[in-house]
Amino acid sequence: MEPSRDTHATLVDLLDRILDKGLVINTDIIISVAGIPLIGVNLRAAIAGMETMLKYGVMQAWDEKTRAWEREHLKKNSPSLLEEEEIVLKMYGYYYYSKGIYTAWRPGYFYLTNKRLILYRQDFDEIAFQVPLEEIKALLIREEVHFVKEKKKRVLYLMDKQNQVHRLSAVETTQLKKAIEQNLTTIGLFLETNPVFPAFEEVLIDFLTEAEEITHRGREIWYLVPASGILQETWRPGHLYLTNNRLCWWYDFERKLFFDVPVNTICSTKTEMRKTSGLNSTKELVLEVTYRFGSTELVAAFAGEEQIEEWTEALNRIVSGRVSEETETCPQCGKSAPSKELLEDGCLNCGWVSHRSKKKIAEVAL
Amino acid sequence: MDGARYIYCITGGNEKIALGNIGIDDNEVYTIPCQDLCAVVHNCPAEPYTSEDNEVMQTWVMKHQKVVDIAMEKFGTVLPLGFDTIIKGEEDIPSDENIKKWLNDDYENLRQKLAKFKDRAEYGVQIIWDPKVIGKKLIENNQEIKNLNEELKSKSKGLAYMYKQKLENLLKKEMEAEAERYFKDFYERIKRCVDDIKVEKTKKLDDDKQMLLNLSCLLFKEKSKVLGEELEAINNMEGFLVRFTGPWPPYSFV
Numbered sequence: 001m002e003p004s005r006d007t008h009a010t011l012v013d014l015l016d017r018i019l020d021k022g023l024v025i026n027t028d029i030i031i032s033v034a035g036i037p038l039i040g041v042n043l044r045a046a047i048a049g050m051e052t053m054l055k056y057g058v059m060q061a062w063d064e065k066t067r068a069w070e071r072e073h074l075k076k077n078s079p080s081l082l083e084e085e086e087i088v089l090k091m092y093g094y095y096y097y098s099k100g101i102y103t104a105w106r107p108g109y110f111y112l113t114n115k116r117l118i119l120y121r122q123d124f125d126e127i128a129f130q131v132p133l134e135e136i137k138a139l140l141i142r143e144e145v146h147f148v149k150e151k152k153k154r155v156l157y158l159m160d161k162q163n164q165v166h167r168l169s170a171v172e173t174t175q176l177k178k179a180i181e182q183n184l185t186t187i188g189l190f191l192e193t194n195p196v197f198p199a200f201e202e203v204l205i206d207f208l209t210e211a212e213e214i215t216h217r218g219r220e221i222w223y224l225v226p227a228s229g230i231l232q233e234t235w236r237p238g239h240l241y242l243t244n245n246r247l248c249w250w251y252d253f254e255r256k257l258f259f260d261v262p263v264n265t266i267c268s269t270k271t272e273m274r275k276t277s278g279l280n281s282t283k284e285l286v287l288e289v290t291y292r293f294g295s296t297e298l299v300a301a302f303a304g305e306e307q308i309e310e311w312t313e314a315l316n317r318i319v320s321g322r323v324s325e326e327t328e329t330c331p332q333c334g335k336s337a338p339s340k341e342l343l344e345d346g347c348l349n350c351g352w353v354s355h356r357s358k359k360k361i362a363e364v365a366l
Numbered sequence: 367m368d369g370a371r372y373i374y375c376i377t378g379g380n381e382k383i384a385l386g387n388i389g390i391d392d393n394e395v396y397t398i399p400c401q402d403l404c405a406v407v408h409n410c411p412a413e414p415y416t417s418e419d420n421e422v423m424q425t426w427v428m429k430h431q432k433v434v435d436i437a438m439e440k441f442g443t444v445l446p447l448g449f450d451t452i453i454k455g456e457e458d459i460p461s462d463e464n465i466k467k468w469l470n471d472d473y474e475n476l477r478q479k480l481a482k483f484k485d486r487a488e489y490g491v492q493i494i495w496d497p498k499v500i501g502k503k504l505i506e507n508n509q510e511i512k513n514l515n516e517e518l519k520s521k522s523k524g525l526a527y528m529y530k531q532k533l534e535n536l537l538k539k540e541m542e543a544e545a546e547r548y549f550k551d552f553y554e555r556i557k558r559c560v561d562d563i564k565v566e567k568t569k570k571l572d573d574d575k576q577m578l579l580n581l582s583c584l585l586f587k588e589k590s591k592v593l594g595e596e597l598e599a600i601n602n603m604e605g606f607l608v609r610f611t612g613p614w615p616p617y618s619f620v
Contacts, residue, residue: 001598003489003590003612010611013490016566017582017617018427022448023376024620025468 079111079120079127088112089179093170095119095129096155110170112179114187117158119168129168133184135160138195139177157197165197207248207257216242216314222276223249223259224301235276240302242314247289249302259300265292269315276303287312370412370454371398371405371461374433375615376469377441378480379404388436390415390429398462400469403476406437406444407465412454434615443483445476446615479620486561487613489590491581491597493552494571497541499605504540511536549579552600559593560585564618575607582618 004010081087089112094105106128108121117136119129140157154173158166170176184191208214221240227233238258239250247266249259267290273283285308289300302311329336333350346353353361372390380399385406389395393408417423427449434446453468455461469476505511514536518529557563562584568577585593594610601608 001594001601001608001610003594003610005611005613007611010490010609013492013609013611014431014614015427017488017490017614018430018446018449020448021617022451022620023445025373025447025451025453 078109079118081113082115085113085115088114088183089176091170091172091176093119093168093173093176096167096169097128105169110168110176112176112183114183117180129166131158131160131166133180133187134189135162136180136184136189136191137161137163138192138197139180140195140197141173141177159195159197207250207260208243209245212243212245214241214243216240216311218304218307218311221249221302221304221307221311223251224276224303225251225258235303240304240311242311247315249300261291261293261300263318266290266315266319267292267297268319269312271308271312274301274303285309287315289315369409369461370452371407371465372410372415373447373451373453373465374406374408374430375437375444375446376476376480377404377406377437377444378402379441385433385436385440388429388433390426390433395433398465400466401473403469403473403480404441405465405469406433410452412452412461414450414452416450438615443480443485444615445479445483445620446617448617483584483616483619485586485588486584486616487587487590488616488618489560489583489585489593489610489612490614491556491579491583491593491611492609493548493578493600494575494607494609495545495548495578496575496605496607498574500544501537501541503605504537504544508540511540545578552579553581555596555600556581556583556593559583559589559596562619566618578606584616584619587613 005014078087078090089110091110091112092107093110094107097104097106106119106121108119108128111118111120115133117131117133118127120126121128136158138159140159142155142157143152144155153169156168156170156173156177158168160166168176181191218240220237222235222237223240225234225236236251236253236258238252241248241250242263245262247259247261247263248257250256251258269290270288271285272288274286275281275283276286284303284305287302287308289302290297291300292298302308304311330342330347330350330352332347332352335347335349337347337349341348343354344357346357372393374389374395377397379397380402381397381404382399383397383404385395385397387394389408390410393410395406395408397404397406415426417426430449434444438444453461453465455464459467505515511533514529514533518526518533521529553563553565560583564582566580566582568580571577583593590613597608597610600606
């Protein structure tokens, strides 16, 4: 085998030597060549062949892009301000963005200036939300459910003069509200004292079929989402709806129905005090709804503090109401009567009793 | 200030000799003697050669090598320097004087090295294997793997998956052991043919093959045939490929 000096692979091998090795002069009279290794990598890649160059090339472009982004990012970390505009407060927070079916809490920095309230998204150099101070009509803080059962999130509802309501949340929502109010006062603006906020329908109720009506609704009803795959069963917040046809539970975070059963499959209800959180040991009233699914019976558990009793009643009305509605005809005289009554008490018309009831009566007589 | 000097290599000799416009950017290359050592240089501004353009860089690097090659042809043994080694002058000392001072101060060391490299050259040896071929052979010959492979066939789908993972892990382990065995074997065989040997980092390859070992070897130029024969034998083994490059100036041994 003869050594070669001029093939392609050889070239790369040689470059390794020329760029990284050679006699080293340990003295300060040598010009330092910072950055040479980098060029070396580049160069080697270029010579290594088209394929590698593409690989490196992509990386290089990516590298340059990320660095350029970083430079931009470092340079620009606040929104462009208007003339004579001054920042009063900067706070990390979120703006609830909703468009069509897309909804999300978008993070960014709130900038309260003497002219505007802005939510600025640094990474994109984008103003996600802004409202001129004089356009703010009213503010209201509501506590809302958080993803974790024990936590509540303070949400700042901001109504503008067009009666549009925006949902904002910040690290210190109350403080943000106070700062806005103070700022308004100093420039001589006032908020409406008793604002009437329109009901904020969080759920896009598009799951109703024609002629279906909601007869009962509850916000902040927790449903024990059954285990699936590696996920354990977990309590999750959402909205429970009872219509004339279905019992549905809408999951807030995934924004879709997670539980959806026809009312005529509901067999029974039961309530019990249960632990609903792994974090503390307090028990609360849990409603267990047993329903038929194919040939088996399943149980769905709901929690929702004082709302639960109300829901239990509502569902019980359906269960018991339905039983009384089911009628059967008497096998002896043919008169129709509620089937439960017919089976347990016999026919009131002709005196017929069911085989099982006869046995029972015989047992009692003994 | 009289600018700086780009140094290609050090060689023996005591005359100032002009080699023509063969340098980087067609600069005139000449020697700066001191005692019986020479630095092969060209005049340049006191700043490194850098370019965003890879083609320009490549041309420069190749020129560097070309000059070292010519010096080797003309003077025999050389001590090559890496690309972009530039010596500058100081306020009251011209750069030529700095070079001479360095040659003088380092005289013993440089002389020794020149003696060590006399009639010798550096060769690159890279041995590459095809893991697919080696893996296949392992499956055929390793009893443990064979057993596991047999067992796998009789298992249900779920268990088979588990067995497959077991098999993969075992194969990986065996491949690593195999790589180590081959590495040691090849290293010993090559070492017998050379004066000095350096293990270099293996490099990722474009295709699905793997570099098993990457060596720089120093040996008498005439002896490259012996090394070549040994490498030929390795190259003929199934699943192995040898890259043999050189002769190079002894970049890795200076």
